[in-house]
Amino acid sequence: MDIGQARAILDLAHSAFVSMDEEGRIVYWNIRAEEIFGFTRAEAVGRVLADTVIPERFRESHWEGLRRFRETGEGPVLNQRLEMSALRSDGSEFPVELTISALSEPDGWSFHAFVADISERIRLEQERQLLLDELQLALRGTEQRLAVIVDALGEAVTIRGPDDHLIHANRAALDRMGLASVEELREADPRMLMAGWETLGEDGNEIRMEDLPSVRALRGEEPEPLMLRSVHRGTGEEQWVVLKATAVRDSSGSIEAAVTIIEDVTAAKRSSLRMEFLARASQVLASSLDYQETLRNVAGLAVPQIADWCAVDLFDEDGGREPVAVAHIDPSKLEMAERLRAFEPEELDPQQGLGLVRRTGDPLLYKDIPDELLVEAAVDDEHLGLLRAVGMRSVLIVPMVGRSGTIGALSLVSAESGRTFDQSDVEFAGQIAERAALAVENARLYSERSAVARTLQSSLLPEALPDLPGWEIAALYRPAGHESEVGGDFYDFWELGGDWLMMIGDVTGKGVGAATVTSLVRHTAWAASDFDRRPAAILSRVDAALKRRPSLSVCTALCLRIASGQATLASGGHPLPLHVGERGVSEVGRHGTLLGAFSSVDWPEQPFEMQPGETLVAFTDGVTDTVGEGDERFGLGRLKEILTRTQNESPMVLRERLVAALEEFQVGAQADDTAIVIMRFTGAKVAAGDAEKISSTTGVQG
């Protein structure tokens, strides 16, 4: 993802966001980080993170962890929620919760952390513990006294009797349970009460009555606090609570009741789940330029923590859409989504759902999906059946807004979990959608650049190799590096009055700049050959054209004129071609001056004759400069050796042998463009007319 854009988003984040390079220096610091740590961005960026926000006693282990990660790639603290102490600019310490992720970037590792100040939460926890202790003391009195104390508390508190029945609850607890009075509570079957909610643990497993801390306390255990997610089966409201229970004993020491304090941690839990999700989604979004795969991965991360279903659709220009991703924790349900697609119209309805989001660019929240809405939306009974089977409870559609407008939408569906979405979900989903939009646009931009590069590259090479009478030809072009860049190597063949001209060359540099020079070289050579077809004259024109450019533009090129078996060669600073024949493999031609570079120039021509069965191999320095084990170069020696071994092979086969040898030799990525032209003289089919042209060619040469 584009770093500037990502940072702009991060400045909007509610959490502090801090990035560090592998040397341990702060490289990014958002607005919220300024607030909680008390350092401005200008003060923080560039400083050593450890010396800035980590209390002295933890610094050593911070450096040790960083060193170990750099050596082994193992970071046990990465990608999970951590609680620790941090330093403010005034030297005071405060508790924070954070999630750290590591990204591999071209210039090394970088580390990113979402950090939340949890001072308030810790303070509340401590207060509750005090309360619980006081209760313990108070409970030594009568039940009546107990009830008075409990009722005075703002926290939800329940008291469970030895037979597992709830015997008391304060107002806050009764409200949570939707009960009017303590009498109602006492009459209720505790199991029936609990059945009004779906209760799941942090791991997603169901919590049974036996697992509740109060019930375990009654059995004489000392239960740990339990965090659970409850979804009210009636309203769909989701809550995260922590239950802490303690047993109350009478004077003889036997357990007579258990008191539970119910702490609502919904906001904190959601925010930490979202932090985790955002950190992981950011990583996924930055990890690949294949946006379809990326979006599928993000959708996969969203289930089931954020929603039961997550779908991503991209809009096309004709009012249609491309479904890119659908995720559900249960793969068998995905089939249902496929079948539902079949009922959807080709064109989006601008009055509802995706179409409406596309038209307005605003998020759309269907907090509740009543059955009437399904009936209205269904086109037939089968469709309605499917819609009902999905069991949609709540639907949230947020637009993916990028630089070029609304390019798609992210849909979240709550179904079997029974929870309903609220405004905080809308904001959160909006953040994900915005990041996803940027990732898609960047990926598209990249593939457009690649397409431009491919088009440009193919315009710089002949569309097909020509049919030269009496010759067999094969050529190879392998650009190095990123596919979005155009290489600087080129070759070309053109016919002129019965002669053939071949040119192979290498423009220094890559990209569009190099492509412009390549294009100039080719066009100048074509035009020059109309006036004077001697290779030296053509090179001289190209040299002059390059020197007219405002900035230094240099190029090596080999120019060969062929008339049947007669050839004339000149080199403009280019490696000389190899002649493969009965007498072995040897360089042919004489060195000439690099084009576009020097004031003193000389392009000596070398006429020579090819015998049937002989081969000429022209290449660029990418071949001989190929890097192998221990930085060794492929070199001219190896090239000659291969050609000696394969001298009777056809150009096609020879080309394959060369590619195989280069690939076997090469270590790491290909460093430079590689071009090879292989021409074998067969001497066959020289018609009478051609013979005449040969003599005229010789005439010009003489």
Next chain:
Amino acid sequence: MQGDTARLAVTGELDIATVPRLEEAVATVLAQGTRSLIVDLSRLAFVDSSGLRMFITLNDRASAEGWSLGLIRPPDPSYSVFQITGAEENLPFIEDPSP
């Protein structure tokens, strides 16, 4: 560095990856008011077209700005690039004045 003469020695490979480092070193030296720069290539193991291009640019700049440039000849394998391209005759190769 002696008086206003500076000498830079290049060891190893000079290609698209390492040219910027040499360019940086050259810029630092020239910023100190050097009037004569000698680049010692006697331990140059490899040079490609981007290295060659850098020497062409440097030579043009020396002529334009009126300071002198001398290149101490690299060993044969890397010298061949200068021979193939005619740079041998066009760049100021010198005998090492202080071998």
